[in-house]
Amino acid sequence: xxxxxxxxxxxxxxxxxxxxxxxxxxxxxxxxxxxxxxxxxxxxxxxxxxxxxxxxxxxxxxxxxxxxxxxxxxxxxxxxxxxxxxxxxxxxxxxxxxxxxxxxxxxxxxxxxxxxxxxxxxxxxxxxxxxxxxxxxxxxxxxxxxxxxxxxxxxxxxxxxxxxxxxxxxxxxxxxxxxxxxxxxxxxxxxxxxxxxxxxxxxxxxxxxxxxxxxxxxxxxxxxxxxxxxxxx
Amino acid sequence: xxxxxxxxxxxxxxxxxxxxxxxxxxxxxxxxxxxxxxxxxxxxxxxxxxxxxxxxxxxxxxxxxxxxxxxxxxxxxxxxxxxxxxxxxxxxxxxxxxxxxxxxxxxxxxxxxxxxxxxxxxxxxxxxxxxxxxxxxxxxxxxxxxxxxxxxxxxxxxxxxxxxxxxxxxxxxxxxxxxxxxxxxxxxxxxxxxxxxxxxxxxxxxxxxxxxxxxxxxxxxxxxxxxxxxxxxxxxxxxxxxxxxxxxxxxxxxxxxxxxxxxxxxxxxxxxxxxxxxxxxxxxxxxxx
Numbered sequence: 001x002x003x004x005x006x007x008x009x010x011x012x013x014x015x016x017x018x019x020x021x022x023x024x025x026x027x028x029x030x031x032x033x034x035x036x037x038x039x040x041x042x043x044x045x046x047x048x049x050x051x052x053x054x055x056x057x058x059x060x061x062x063x064x065x066x067x068x069x070x071x072x073x074x075x076x077x078x079x080x081x082x083x084x085x086x087x088x089x090x091x092x093x094x095x096x097x098x099x100x101x102x103x104x105x106x107x108x109x110x111x112x113x114x115x116x117x118x119x120x121x122x123x124x125x126x127x128x129x130x131x132x133x134x135x136x137x138x139x140x141x142x143x144x145x146x147x148x149x150x151x152x153x154x155x156x157x158x159x160x161x162x163x164x165x166x167x168x169x170x171x172x173x174x175x176x177x178x179x180x181x182x183x184x185x186x187x188x189x190x191x192x193x194x195x196x197x198x199x200x201x202x203x204x205x206x207x208x209x210x211x212x213x214x215x216x217x218x219x220x221x222x223x224x225x226x227x228x229x230x231x232x233x
Numbered sequence: 234x235x236x237x238x239x240x241x242x243x244x245x246x247x248x249x250x251x252x253x254x255x256x257x258x259x260x261x262x263x264x265x266x267x268x269x270x271x272x273x274x275x276x277x278x279x280x281x282x283x284x285x286x287x288x289x290x291x292x293x294x295x296x297x298x299x300x301x302x303x304x305x306x307x308x309x310x311x312x313x314x315x316x317x318x319x320x321x322x323x324x325x326x327x328x329x330x331x332x333x334x335x336x337x338x339x340x341x342x343x344x345x346x347x348x349x350x351x352x353x354x355x356x357x358x359x360x361x362x363x364x365x366x367x368x369x370x371x372x373x374x375x376x377x378x379x380x381x382x383x384x385x386x387x388x389x390x391x392x393x394x395x396x397x398x399x400x401x402x403x404x405x406x407x408x409x410x411x412x413x414x415x416x417x418x419x420x421x422x423x424x425x426x427x428x429x430x431x432x433x434x435x436x437x438x439x440x441x442x443x444x445x446x447x448x449x450x451x452x453x454x455x456x457x458x459x460x461x462x463x464x465x466x467x468x469x470x471x472x473x474x475x476x477x478x479x480x481x482x483x484x485x486x487x488x489x490x491x492x493x494x495x496x497x498x499x500x501x502x503x504x505x506x507x508x509x510x511x512x513x514x515x516x517x518x519x520x521x522x
Contacts, residue, residue: 072441079438089433103437108236150437 001027001158001189002048007057009043009213017043019213021057025191027157030184032200033193034224035210041193044210045162048191049081050074062157079107082151082159082188086166088143090135090150096122097131100150107154121149125179141172145179152183159183161192165199173199197224240443244450251423255455258419262459262504263466265412269405270467270500276401277488283394290321291364292356294371295379303376308354314370316363321355328352351378362391409503416459417511420452424515431519441520448512456508457501464497 002025009018018040025031033041046052047059050066059066062080069077090099097118104114122128125145135143144164151159161180165173177199184190194200200207200223207222208215217226248255294311296304304322312320323331329347336342358364364382371380424431434444471493474486 075435075438075440075443077438078436083436089429089436091430091433102433105239106434106437106439106443108239 001025001029001062002191003058003060005058007047007054007059009040009047009052010055016213018047018054021213021215023208023215023218025189027189028184028187030181030190030203030205031192032203032205032207032222033191033210034195034200034207036195038212039210040213041195041210042162045083045160045191045193048160049083050077079154080156080158082154082156084144084147084151084159084161084164086163088135088140088147090143090146092135095132095134096127096138096146099135099146100153103150103153117153118149121153124152124182125149126175139172141168141175144168144172144176148176148179148183152188155186156188158189158191161190161194163194164192165194165196170198174202177203195224200224236443240446241450244447244454247427247447248451248454251426254419254423254426255451258416258423258455259459259462261415261419262412262456262507263462265408265415266460266463266500266504267466269408269412269503270463270496271470272401272405272408273496274467274471274488274493276398276405277492278486279394279397279401281488282485283390283397290355291358291361291382292367292371293381294354294356294377295351295381296353297351297376297378299376304352304354307374307376311354311356311371314367316358316360316367318357318359320357322352323355324352325350413507413510416452416456416507417514420448420455420508420511421515423451424448424512424519428519431516435520444520445513445516448516449509452508452512452515453505454508456504456506456511459508460501460504463504464500468493468497 002023004021004023007018007021007023008016010016021044033044035041043052047054048061048066050069054067057067061077064077066077091102094102100121101114101118104117109117118131119128122131125148127142127145127149130138130142135146138146144167148159148161148164151161159180164180165176168176173196180190180192181203204221204223207217207219207224209217209222209226219226296307308320308322311317325347328350329345332345332350333343356367358367368380368382371377431444471486471488478486
C-alpha cells in the first residue's frame with residue numbers, strides 16, 4: 001500500500017530530515033512511527049501526502065509513484081489518503097456535519113449520499129448526536145473525532161495521522177485510538193506518527209522508530225522503547 | 234451541474250460570511266470606477282462643448298471682382314481639398330444683406346453701393362487645426378482679395394480642448410489601473426483571511442479548479458457590484474447636473490445617451506474582469522502544490 005525506496009529528504013540549508021529510508025507498509029496494517037521531535041516523523045507524513053517532494057528515492061502510495069506525479073494529479077492522491085493532524089484543522093464557521101461532508105462535496109457527491117455517509121461515519125466516531133454543533137462547542141477529543149470522521153468519510157484505503165493525540169489528555173487519547181482502531185478494522189491502512197508512549201505500548205502494533213532521519217528499529221508488535229533481547233522484526 | 238450549484242452556493246455563502254472584507258472590496262471598486270467613468274464623461278463633455286464652439290465658418294475668402302467663371306472654378310477647387318468640409322458662396326447681394334444686418338443700428342453707414350462689397354467664399358474645415366495649411370494654399374491667388382480667419386482663437390481653442398481631453402483621459406487611465414490594483418489587493422486580503430479553508434480543501438483532495446472557482450465567482454460578483462454602483466452614481470450625477478444646473482450656464486452638461494450606455498456596459502465588464510483578475514492573482518499563491 002505504501003512503499004519507500006531509498007528516500008532522502010534534504011531541506012534548503014542542508015538539514016537532512018530523512019536518510020535513505022526503505023519502508024513497506026502492507027494493506028490493512030497499523031503502523032506507529034515513533035521518535036523524538038525532529039527525528040523526521042512529520043517529514044515522512046508530508047512526503048506521503050506530496051506536500052513536499054523527496055530529494056532522492058521513490059515513494060509509492062496506493063499503487064502510484066508519487067515522486068513522478070504531476071502537480072495536477074495530487075488532489076486525486078489526497079482523495080485516497082485521509083489525514084488527521086494534531087491541530088484538527090476544522091473549519092470554525094461550519095457545523096460538524098458540514099465539516100465532514102466537505103470532503104465529499106469536494107468530490108461532487110450527490111446531497112443524499114453525502115447526508116447518509118456523514119451520518120454513518122459520525123456514528124463510527126461516536127458523534128451521531130452532535131452533527132449540528134460547531135467545532136468551538138466541542139471538546140478537544142470530540143473535535144479530533146470530527147477530523148477522523150472527515151478523513152475517513154470517503155473510505156480512503158490509507159489514513160495518515162500526525163500526532164493525533166498530541167493535544168489530548170490520556171483518557172481522551174484512548175478514545176481516539178479506539179476510533180482509529182475501528183477505522184483500521186475496516187481494512188484501512190493506518191500510519192500514525194506519535195511520541196505517546198502509553199498508546200504505543202497499549203496497542204502493540206508495528207512500530208518503526210526514527211532517529212535523526214534514519215530507521216533504527218522496525219518491530220511487528222512493538223513498544224515505544226526498544227526492549228533488549230526482544231526483536232520480532 | 235450539481236458541482237456548479239455547490240460552487241455557486243459556496244461563493245455566495247462566503248460573500249455573506251465575509252461581509253466586512255467584501256464591502257471593502259465593493260466600495261473600492263465603486264469609488265474607483267465612479268471616478269474613471271466620471272473622468273470619461275468629463276472628457277466627453279469637453280469634446281462635445283468644444284465641438285459646438287467650433288461650429289460656424291472657419292475661413293472667409295474675399296474675392297476680387299473677377300468673372301463668375303473664375304469664382305466658380307476657385308470654389309470647386311477649394312471644395313476638392315481634403316481639409317475642407319464644405320464651401321458656401323456669398324455674392325455681392327448676399328454680402329449687402331449681411332452688411333445691412335451687421336450695421337442695422339448705424340443707419341448712417343447703410344447708404345452704400347452693393348457693388349463695392351466683395352463677394353466671398355466661406356469655408357468650413359473638418360479640423361480647425363488645418364486652417365494654416367488652407368490659408369497658405371489660398372494665398373497668392375490673383376482672384377483673392379483677402380483671407381480672413383479667427384486664427385488666434387482657433388489656436389487657443391484647440392490647445393484648451395487638447396489639454397482638457399488629455400487631462401480627463403489621463404485621469405481615467407490612472408484611476409482604472411488604481412482600481413485593478415485595489416480590487417486585486419482587497420480580494421487577496423479576503424483570500425488570506427481564508428487560507429485555513431483553502432488548506433483544508435487541499436487536504437481533502439479538492440482540485441485546484443474546485444478551490445479557485447468560488448473565489449473567481451466571488452471576485453467577479455464583487456467587481457460587478459462595485460461597477461453597478463459606480464454606473465448608477467454617474468447616471469444619477471449626470472441627471473442631477475442636467476436638472477439643476479444647465480439652465481444657468483451656456484455650457485452643455487448632457488452627454489450623448491449612446492455614449493453613456495456604451496461606457497456603462499464597458500465599465501460593468503471592466504469591473505467584472507478586474508474582480509476575476511484580482512482573485513486569480515490572489516488565489517494563485519495559495520494553490521502551489
